[in-house]
Amino acid sequence: MKSYFPKDFLWGGATAANQVEGGSDIDGKGLSVSDVYIFDGDMPKEHWTDQWHMMTHKQVEEAQDPESKKYYPKRHGVDFYHHFKEDIRLFAEMGFKTYRMSIAWTRIFPKGDELVPNEAGLAFYDAVFDECLKYGIEPLVSLSHYEMPLYLVTHYGGWPNRQIIDFYVRFAETVVDRYRDKVKYWVTFNEINCVKHHPYVSVGIIEEGHPHIEQDKYQGAHHQFVASAKATAYIHRVIPDAQVGCMISYQLLTPYSCDPDDIQKTVEQQRTSLFFSDVQARGYYPAYAKRMFEEKSVILAIEDGDLAVIRENPVDFISFSYYMSSAVSAHPERLESAVGNLITGGIKNPYLPSSKWGWQIDP
Numbered sequence: 497m498k499s500y501f502p503k504d505f506l507w508g509g510a511t512a513a514n515q516v517e518g519g520s521d522i523d524g525k526g527l528s529v530s531d532v533y534i535f536d537g538d539m540p541k542e543h544w545t546d547q548w549h550m551m552t553h554k555q556v557e558e559a560q561d562p563e564s565k566k567y568y569p570k571r572h573g574v575d576f577y578h579h580f581k582e583d584i585r586l587f588a589e590m591g592f593k594t595y596r597m598s599i600a601w602t603r604i605f606p607k608g609d610e611l612v613p614n615e616a617g618l619a620f621y622d623a624v625f626d627e628c629l630k631y632g633i634e635p636l637v638s639l640s641h642y643e644m645p646l647y648l649v650t651h652y653g654g655w656p657n658r659q660i661i662d663f664y665v666r667f668a669e670t671v672v673d674r675y676r677d678k679v680k681y682w683v684t685f686n687e688i689n690c691v692k693h694h695p696y697v698s699v700g701i702i703e704e705g706h707p708h709i710e711q712d713k714y715q716g717a718h719h720q721f722v723a724s725a726k727a728t729a730y731i732h733r734v735i736p737d738a739q740v741g742c743m744i745s746y747q748l749l750t751p752y753s754c755d756p757d758d759i760q761k762t763v764e765q766q767r768t769s770l771f772f773s774d775v776q777a778r779g780y781y782p783a784y785a786k787r788m789f790e791e792k793s794v795i796l797a798i799e800d801g802d803l804a805v806i807r808e809n810p811v812d813f814i815s816f817s818y819y820m821s822s823a824v825s826a827h828p829e830r831l832e833s834a835v836g837n838l839i840t841g842g843i844k845n846p847y848l849p850s851s852k853w854g855w856q857i858d859p
Contacts, residue, residue, distance in 0.1 A: 506634060508594035509587065512641040512686065514570045517600060519577030523616035526606025527646040529697045530570040532559040551696045552704045556650065580624050588631035595633050597624070598641035598686065601667055608645030608663050609652075613670050621671070625678040635679045638743070639668050639727060641686035642697040654700020655716030658799075661723045668727040672734050680738045682731055684724035687745040687817060689772040691717050710792045718796050721775050725809040732809075739812040742776035744769060746816035748858070749824050752843050757826035765824055773814050779807040821845070821858040 514530035532555065558564050576583055587595055601608065603617030628635050648660055668684075691698040691713050699716030703709055728740045749766050751758040771785040780803070789796065822842030825831055834844040835854050848856045 506594035506636070508592040508596060508633070508636070509590075510596035510636075511576070511598075512638070512643070513598045513600035513603075514573070514641065514643050516573040516576040518571065518573040518575040520568075520571035522577065523603070523620070524606055524614045525600065525617065526602040526608075527560065528570075528600065528602045528643045529646055529649060529700060530642050531568055532556055532646060533568065533570055534559075534566045535569045551702055553702055556646070556702065560646070560650075577620070581627055584624070584627045584631060584633065587628075587633060592631075592633050594636050594681070595628055596636040596638065596683075598638040598643060599671055600643050601640065602643060602645045604670060605645065605663070605667055607647035608660075608667075609648065611666075618671075618674050621675065622678075625675060629678060634681060636681040636683070637671075637675075637679050638683040638686045639671070640664070640684065644697075644700050649696075649700040649702070655719050656699065656701065656712040658719055658797075660700075661719050661726070664723045665726050665730070668723075669730055672727075672731050676735050680735055682727075682738060682740045683743045683815060684727050684740065684776075684811070685720055686743050688717070688720060688724075688742060688776070689744045689769045691720075692768060711794050714789065714792075714794045715796060717772070718798065718802070721806055722802050724776060724811075725805045728809040728811060729805070741813040741815045742773055742811045743815040743817070744773050746818050747842075748818070748821040750821065750845070752823040752825040752831065752845075755826065758824060761826045762824040773816075775806065776811045777814055779810045820856060821848075 514528060519525065520527070520531055532551065534555070558566065559568065574583075584595070599621055600617070603620065604613045606614060625635050644654070648654060648663065652659055654660065672682075688698075695701040695703060695709070695713050695716070699713065699720065701709065701712055701716065706712070724742065731738050731740050747769065749762050751762045767784050768788065771782055771788070774782050774785070788794075820834075820842075822834065823845040825843050828843055832844045834842045834850075834856050844850075845856055845858075848858055850856050
């Protein structure tokens with residue numbers, strides 16, 4: 497039986513502001529958490545993913561020094577800031593019907609806690625959206641894609657601090673009001689479940705010397721759930737025909753063997769990611785998430801009204817990024833790991849080929 501995509505299916509591509517824009521010191525933009533990452537070409541591939549966990553207070557301090565000689569690739573991107581018109585024209589030539597992109601929070605509120613937005617940043621995205629619409633390309637906009645203002649990390653401690661909810665909601669309301677006639681597809685947080693793997697860019701936690709990392713990871717995630725629900729409510733109120741989604745990084749997990757322990761481990765590991773979309777799409781914390789918190793000794797500070805706003809404002813769709821699959825074993829120490837993959841800890845699947853970098857290829 498043949499299946500067909502509907503005629504109005506939105507084929508397209510995606511970028512993030514921190515990946516492509518550049519112009520990190522232009523027109524009032526502030527530093528984001530991604531602007532702090534350095535490029536180390538000498539790092540062995542087996543330690544490549546360690547960069548997500550190696551951010552130190554010293555590195556953050558040095559990155560704010562205008563005299564620093566380190567190379568920060570996220571500050572340069574591909575200079576989309578100055579070349580977006582020709583880039584979008586190329587998207588149109590490729591047949592794009594949608595362009596998933598993000599708005600750099602630090603272009604609108606450079607530090608994150610300002611009361612008045614940066615008009616130059618707002619005008620830039622006006623121009624980007626106008627260019628997309630000129631070619632019949634629907635913008636699909638992520639409000640947060642690893643672009644939290646660095647100031648909110650250094651002065652507020654990131655998302656574990658409840659104040660960040662209000663700063664995010666102010667940002668969301670500002671851009672929704674501005675682009676209400678240009679954007680109807682929104683995503684509140686990119687890969688919200690990746691707080692597990694890289695809490696620095698996800699919720700603004702510097703792991704170095706952190707005394708209770710698991711507690712603050714999930715407290716930060718809870719505050720993001722609340723912020724997402726509030727943003728979803730506002731978007732639906734201001735743009736009645738808008739669609740708002742959540743977004744996770746999805747990894748297809750398969751048991752390494754038919755050993756019941758491998759199967760159980762696979763289920764448990766899968767749930768650590770899927771509970772994020774469960775909360776946002778179903779509107780409540782599933783029972784298995786509560787058990788997970790107990791096992792990790794995590795006690796969430798949930799204020800009155802939090803669960804109600806999450807329950808009353810579920811997202812309209814679930815979106816995901818897919819990088820790779822992974823085998824799971826209850827005894828990983830006995831098996832070979834897939835060191836070339838984006839996420840460490842996965843077991844090499846003996847039935848799949850690998851690239852020369854060790855990344856397994858799953859059809």
